[in-house]
Amino acid sequence: MANYHPTDNTLAEFSAGSLAWALSIPVSAHLELCPECKQKVAEYNTVGGSVLQQANPISVKENSFEQLMTRIKTNKQIPTNPNDDKKPDEQALDERTRHLPRVIQKLVPKNKPLKWSSLTPKLKSALLTSGQNKYEVRFLKIKSGGKVAEHDHTGLEVTLVLEGSFSDANGIYAPGDYIEQKPGEIHKPIAAQNQDCLCLLISEGPVKLTGLIGKIVNPFLSITPQ
C-alpha cells in the first residue's frame, strides 16, 4: 500500500479536471494502487455532482433533443451492451508492462522498444509521449544500489514509483508512492540494493545538479515535453 500520496488539493483538482494533463497521469496511476485516495476522489466527485445540480440552468435550443436523437440513431457504432465495449487493444497489451497501472501501460508505445538513454552506468531514462507541451514525461530506471547525483529542481517534479524502491533523506519510496518536489528541494536518491527501481517522472523544468559537477553540466540540461 502506498505511503506517500497526492495532497487533498491535488486530488480535488484531479476530480474537477483542472489538474494539468501530464500531472494527472501519475495521480491516475496512484489511484489504481491506492484505494484510500480513490475513495477520496469519489467523494470529491460528489461535490462536483452537487455543484452541477446547483448550476444556473440555461435553456437549450428548442430542437436540441430531436437533434440529439437523430445523431444517436444515425450513429451505428453506439454500443448498447457493456460487453460490446471491451477495448480492442486489451489483449495486445505488452507483456513488459502488464503488471503496471493501466494508464502507464497506455504510455508505452505498442510493439516498439522504449528508447532508453543512459545518463550514468546506473541510471537510464526513456522519454515518453503524452500529448501535451508543458511537462516532460519519462521513465527513469535506477539500477539496484544506484545513486543519483544530488540535485535541486527548477520546476515542479512528480515521481511515481512503479517497481522496486528508492530512498532519500526524507524516506523510503515503494510502488504506488507519489512524491512531489518543488524548486529548492534538494535530494540524493538511492535505489534499494535488491532490485532495480522504475519510476515515472514528470518534470516542469530540468534538474539542477548541486556542487562542482553542476557548474559544468547544468548549462546543458533541458527538458523535452511531448
Next chain:
Amino acid sequence: MANSVAHDEYQTPKLVPNHVRDDNWSVLLKRVSQQDEQAFAEVFAHFAPLLKGFCQSSKTFLAEEAAEELVQEVMIKVWQKAPYFDPTRASASTWIFTIARNARIDYLRKYAKHNINSSPVETEDIWDESTDNQPFVFMKQNREEKEVAALLSSLPSEQSRCIKKVYMEGKSHTEIANELQLPLGTVKSRVRLGLLKLQTHSIFSAR
C-alpha cells in the same frame, strides 16, 4: 434490488426542499440503459439546461454554439454509457458530472490545439470511472449528495466560492489565485478546509 433499497432508506433532506430525488434519476437512467427514449427525454429536460449553465461558466467562456455542442456530446455519452451506471456507487448527477468533466477536458484540449491525435493516452484512460475500478464502499451516495449540496451552501462564502470555481469553472488553484488576487496558499487552504468540512459532517461516513 439496489434501487428499491436506496428508495426505502431515503429520507427527505431538511435543507434542500423542492429537489427531485436522485433515486428517481437512477430509475430513469436504468430505463435509459434499456433504450427508453421517454426516460431519456426526462433526463435531458432536467440535465441539459444544467449542463449548459455548467459549460458556460467554464474558464474558457464557451459561446452558445459550443456550449450546445458540448451538451450534446455529454448527453450522447449518457445514452451510450447508461448501462454502466450503478446507483449504488454514485448518484445520477455525480455520474453525469464526471461525464461532463471528461467532455470538457476533451474540448479544452482540442481547443488548445494540443496534438491530441498523437497522444497514446485518452481522457478516459486518466479519468477512468468504469465501475470495475471503483471501491465497494459507496452505498449511501444517493442520500449523501443532498447533504453535500446543503452543506456546500452553508460553508463560509470564501470557501464555497473557491470550491465552486474549482468544480464549476474547472479552474486550477493557481488560476483562482490569480483571478481573486490571493496568495496561492490562501486558495489552497480555503479549498482544503471547505472539502474537509464537507467530509467531517459525516456525509462521507460510508467508509
